[in-house]
Each structure stands twice: as C-alpha cells, then as structure tokens.
Amino acid sequence: MTTSPDLWVFGYGSLVWNPGIAVAETRMARLRDYRRRFCMWSIHHRGSEEEPGLVLALEPHAGGLCEGLAIRAADPEAALAELRERELVSAAYHERRVTLDSDRGPIDALAYVIDPAHGQYARDLTLDDQAHVIAHAIGGRGPNHEYLSKTAQGLHALGIGDPDLDWLEARVAELRAPRRGA
Template identity: 70%
Template sequence: MTLITHKNGDDLWVFGYGSLVWNPGIEVAEIRRATLTGFRRSFCMWSIHHRGCEADPGLVLALEPHEGASCAGLAIRAADPEAALVALRERELISSAYYEQEVTLLCEHGESLRSLAYVIDVAHQQYVPDLTVEEQAGIIARAIGGRGPNHEYLSRTAEGLQARDIPDADLDALVARVQQILATA
C-alpha cells in the first residue's frame, strides 16, 4: 500500500467524519466544515481493537464509496503535518481496513481543497456492508473495546457533528435506538 505524502503547500488537511470530529488526536491549526462527494458515512466496519474485540466486534464509521452520496464533516488542518501523519496512521491504519486516499473537499464557503481521507477497503474482512439499523444498534449497544463502549463512540460522534451544525438524521435515529436498547438492558 502506498501512503499519502501530498500536502497543500506546507499544509496537511484530513477529513473528519467520525471520531476525528470530536477527538482529532492531533494538534489542530484550523477547522472548516466540508463535504466529500462520492462517499457516505456508514457503520460498515467491524471494530476489533478500539470499540470491540475479535471475539465480540463493535462497529465504527467508515467512508464507504457510494455513487451519488455525499458526506458532511470537517476539513482539519494539522499544525504539525509530520507528527499528524504518524499519529493518524497509528490510529487509523491499525488493521489495514482503512486506506489513505487523497480527496477533494468542498468547504462551506465554496472553496475546494485537497485532503487526506481514511476510506474503508471494501475487500477487507472487517468491511460489513448493508447491516440494518436494528443490527447496527444491537452491536453498538453491547460492544466494548480498548477505547471504551461502542455506544460512547456513536453518541460522541453525533454530539460532535451537532456541535458543528452538521446534521445527520440517520446517525440521530441510530443514537435513539441504541439509547432505547440500553435503557431496557
């Protein structure tokens, strides 16, 4: 796999659509709301490290290629591009289910910029497409991994998007269903 080395001048931008929204894990110089076309935010990746384990995997969000789709999120400019790449790769490429891809983001004021994005490898064994909302909710409500409960990842992502005025009705519906399951457990 070839790793991305592209920078806009001296800048490195990364697209945040999930946990990078609320926990970038890098020193941030600037944030802009942005949209990526041709992909959707989807709970389509088994989490066997951070929000689940191999015996009982959780689910995490991934950028899933999807014709006609778009994903609203954040363009995040790293304060220290080299340190950011090291930290992001350690976090995002832990099992090779994601790969790095250069993408073009459309930012909130109409400008476009080149960015790094972590995209699901649809040939990887951790890719799990087309789960129903009920299946997703059941998995997320029970799974726990090295970084905590799977439901925490879901709720913190939804809260992070809401705080940035980035609506995601599907995510909000999933949060509500998981909360219902947890309330009856």
C-alpha cells in the same frame, strides 16, 4: 506519500470530536460520492475479536454527500504518523487523497475510506443490526455506544444533521434501557 506544507484530513466521525493531532485550523467541508456509515467491524478500539463493535467509515456511494470537518494539522509530519497509527491499525481503511468542497474553495485532504475487500467491512447491516452491535460492544477505547453518542454530539455541535446517526442513538438508548417487569 509525501506531505505538502499543509496537511488537511477529513473528519467525519471521531476525528470531529477527538482529532488526536495538533490542529491549526478547521473548516466545514463536504465530500461527494461517499457516505458516512457504520460499516467497519471494530476489533480494537470499540469492540474485540470475540465481540466486534462497529465504527464509522467512508463508503463509496454514487451521488452521496458526506458533511464533516476539514482539519489542517499544525505539525504535518507528526500528524501523519499519529493518524496512520490510529486509522490504519488493521488495514481496513485505505488512505486516500480526496478533494473536499468548502465555502472557501476546494481542499486537497486525506481521508480514510473503507476497503470493501477487507474482512472488517460490514457491508449489508441494517440500521437495527448496527444498533444491536453498538449497544453492547466494548473495546480498548471504551463502549461502542459512547463512540456513537460523541460523534452525533460533535456533528450536531457543527450544525451537521445525520438522520441515521440520530435513529441509531435513539435505538441504542432503547436497547440499553433497563427492562421493566418480568
């Protein structure tokens, strides 16, 4: 893929609070027909092969709407290399060109979308199943519950609500709380 003079990427998870690239501009944005979901097993960043964690991915969902952040890279070439190293570490994502809706018009952007044929796709986990994984997994970039909390905080700071993330945060806190009595 060749880069245009402007490189925009869609941040819907950790890119919201930790873009890892030099940022020239951000805009609130929405992506239609996808949803943000903890549906990718993390065996590197937030879990291990022995105890996988879960990270967010864009999952195709007819009629869905995922709110996030359009991020314009200050240095497109360096940003693309960094994003590919970070997001394509295990090939569980497809790098896709998508059209984001923003208040200032459509934006052609990159998005990292789960590959439903990949072994790291966690297709049918309930929210409670997700919470049990997130509460305990730890990977190379830290505890899985930290990833959840930082993402929820980053989205809230932008005024983006996500009821599933709010529920998961409460449930994970409950699972991690010390047990009283015996």
